[in-house]
Amino acid sequence: MKLFKLMEDVSFTSNLPLEKIDEVEIKDISYNSRSCKEGFIFVALVGETVDGHKFAKNAYDNGARVFLLQKGIESSKYAMELPNDTVKLFVEDTRISLSRISHNFFGQPSNSLKVIGVTGTKGKTTITNYIATVLNESGVNTGVIGTNGTFFNGTYEVTENTTPESYELHRIFRKMLDNGVTCVSMEVSSGGIMQNRVEDVDFDVAIFSNLSPDHIGPKEHPTFEHYLQCKARLFKMAKHGIINTDDDYAKDIINAATCDVETFGIENNAGLTANNIRYSKEIDSLGVSFDCNTKEETFPCFICSPGTFSIYNALAVIAVCKYLDVKREIMIDALKSAKVSGRVEVLPILPYATVIVDYAHNGVSLENILQTLKNYEHERLICLFGSVGGRTEIRRKELGDVAARECDLAILTADNPDFEDPMNVINDIAESFEGSSCEVIKIANREEAIKHTIRNAKEGDMIVLAGKGHEKYQLINGEKLPFDEIAIAKDEAKKVIEEKQLLA
Numbered sequence: 001m002k003l004f005k006l007m008e009d010v011s012f013t014s015n016l017p018l019e020k021i022d023e024v025e026i027k028d029i030s031y032n033s034r035s036c037k038e039g040f041i042f043v044a045l046v047g048e049t050v051d052g053h054k055f056a057k058n059a060y061d062n063g064a065r066v067f068l069l070q071k072g073i074e075s076s077k078y079a080m081e082l083p084n085d086t087v088k089l090f091v092e093d094t095r096i097s098l099s100r101i102s103h104n105f106f107g108q109p110s111n112s113l114k115v116i117g118v119t120g121t122k123g124k125t126t127i128t129n130y131i132a133t134v135l136n137e138s139g140v141n142t143g144v145i146g147t148n149g150t151f152f153n154g155t156y157e158v159t160e161n162t163t164p165e166s167y168e169l170h171r172i173f174r175k176m177l178d179n180g181v182t183c184v185s186m187e188v189s190s191g192g193i194m195q196n197r198v199e200d201v202d203f204d205v206a207i208f209s210n211l212s213p214d215h216i217g218p219k220e221h222p223t224f225e226h227y228l229q230c231k232a233r234l235f236k237m238a239k240h241g242i243i244n245t246d247d248d249y250a251k252d253i254i255n256a257a258t259c260d261v262e263t264f265g266i267e268n269n270a271g272l273t274a275n276n277i278r279y280s281k282e283i284d285s286l287g288v289s290f291d292c293n294t295k296e297e298t299f300p301c302f303i304c305s306p307g308t309f310s311i312y313n314a315l316a317v318i319a320v321c322k323y324l325d326v327k328r329e330i331m332i333d334a335l336k337s338a339k340v341s342g343r344v345e346v347l348p349i350l351p352y353a354t355v356i357v358d359y360a361h362n363g364v365s366l367e368n369i370l371q372t373l374k375n376y377e378h379e380r381l382i383c384l385f386g387s388v389g390g391r392t393e394i395r396r397k398e399l400g401d402v403a404a405r406e407c408d409l410a411i412l413t414a415d416n417p418d419f420e421d422p423m424n425v426i427n428d429i430a431e432s433f434e435g436s437s438c439e440v441i442k443i444a445n446r447e448e449a450i451k452h453t454i455r456n457a458k459e460g461d462m463i464v465l466a467g468k469g470h471e472k473y474q475l476i477n478g479e480k481l482p483f484d485e486i487a488i489a490k491d492e493a494k495k496v497i498e499e500k501q502l503l504a
């Protein structure tokens with residue numbers, strides 16, 4: 001693509017006269033000097049850890065001759081020192097420009113797709129995947145982008161971020177469009193909004209699930225207000241907003257929205273509501289039935305995931321279906337069986353106890369899942385969990401406090417300890433249990449901890465293996481080592497059952 005065309009709608013200055021710029025051909029874009037090649041434009045991003053301008057020379061050595069740089073950045077002197085055979089373009093903000101040139105490079109694909117963005121502290125992955133399940137069932141070819149990866153037409157790609165960098169995002173959109181996808185259901189993290197990754201995405205629908213303090217601290221949001229305002233920005237980018245009015249911050253989101261807004265909720269007056277709630281438990285599933293009320297009609301629904309939060313997730317999906325005119329019967333049928341990997345996933349491995357794998361890894365989500373499970377018949381409520389090493393230490397107290405309050409037994413173990421001794425993290429969590437009636441067992445090795453939990457399960461136990469969800473690795477000393485929680489639990493349960501049969 002010609003450089004001039006790539007820079008369409010970007011305001012810039014350059015060391016080259018405009019007429020010369022049109023002669024430059026760009027083969028691809030890279031914001032990582034290490035993957036630059038001949039014909040590439042290198043975009044220097046001011047990172048959270050390091051300033052990308054420092055790597056301009058490395059990009060040059062790898063073949064790049066065109067550089068997109070940020071004005072007024074001290075380290076852009078490194079780029080200024082590059083040899084004379086380079087084209088230097090200066091912009092106000094390289095992250096915003098990366099988004100625009102990626103949009104241009106891939107032929108503005110999001111304009112030809114129906115894009116649904118889901119934001120909120122909890123529920124993004126679940127709602128995004130439910131939407132894709134229902135729309136695909138109704139014949140709308142829908143792709144997914146989020147924490148669990150990128151999916152379309154049976155293909156899968158890992159994503160580095162919940163909301164990928166703008167270049168990756170537009171590359172994925174292009175690939176989806178070229179393969180017959182017409183709709184994309186994607187997670188929009190506040191980090192993604194903060195870093196302008198979704199600046200040039202043409203959102204048709206924006207969904208807000210809920211908000212609670214999270215992602216605040218170094219390299220993330222400086223304050224809760226900043227976190228809230230980032231979430232709210234999505235509702236200035238979309239044509240239609242769908243908002244959970246039961247959330248404390250719904251009003252802030254509605255006030256910030258520039259699109260038309262539809263609401264859903266259980267407690268408050270909303271366009272879409274649920275009542276007549278009933279819980280159900282099977283060997284392989286926990287579910288909830290409810291009546292869904294729109295202004296015009298009432299119809300029964302069932303979702304194969306437990307508790308009130310599942311109703312909120314389902315209402316968000318129903319609101320999208322209503323907006324997109326999806327046939328009601330198809331939607332109800334698809335919702336009945338919609339499941340998301342690692343999100344309240346019931347493992348039918350023990351006939352006498354319920355074993356659940358869940359991604360809950362902060363206080364809010366752990367509290368939600370534990371309180372929800374209390375609505376279902378059980379003897380002991382048992383939770384196996386840990387917390388990430390080396391950062392977000394506040395989570396240790398949050399998680400510990402919740403488990404100490406809600407559980408009968410807590411098995412404290414490792415969860416991505418990275419460079420920190422897992423016992424250190426476990427001991428921090430254990431402080432929450434002083435004076436609590438909840439029994440605590442500490443087993444640093446997560447595999448051993450899972451085996452112990454499964455082996456010692458009793459009739460009627462409700463067991464939650466929390467934190468890893470869909471993840472198939474354990475982060476130890478900077479390395480992601482293969483770790484399959486579900487396989488470990490299944491194997492141990494099989495052994496336990498065989499032993500019991502031998503004894504009988």
Ligand SMILES: CC(=O)N[C@H]1[C@@H](OP(=O)(O)OP(=O)(O)OC[C@H]2O[C@@H](n3ccc(=O)[nH]c3=O)[C@H](O)[C@@H]2O)O[C@H](CO)[C@@H](O)[C@@H]1O[C@H](C)C(=O)N[C@@H](C)C(=O)N[C@H](CCC(=O)O)C(=O)O
Nearest residue numbers: 032033045047048049050052055161162163165189190191
């Ligand atoms: C802390 C943070 O936000 N990091 C994100 C950020 O990276 P960064 O700015 O820290 O990058 P950096 O290491 O400082 O490097 C700066 C630049 O120098 C370049 N570089 C670096 C080294 C080199 O040799 N050559 C070179 O060119 C890098 O490619 C980069 O362009 O920009 C990258 C590209 O977009 C992201 O992948 C990365 O996400 C990391 C993996 C991350 O953990 N992010 C979290 C905070 C995040 O975004 N999470 C949200 C979910 C949470 C939420 O709800 O907000 C998400 O969407 O994933």
Ligand SMILES: Nc1ncnc2c1ncn2[C@@H]1O[C@H](COP(=O)(O)OP(=O)(O)OP(=O)(O)O)[C@@H](O)[C@H]1O
Nearest residue numbers: 121122123124125126309343344359360365368369
């Ligand atoms: N609407 C909701 N409200 C509160 N908790 C929820 C909701 N939906 C799911 N959860 C709980 O939070 C966990 C994570 O859900 P999910 O992955 O859908 O959220 P997310 O917003 O993508 O989270 P993250 O930002 O951590 O990836 C689930 O496993 C469940 O325990």
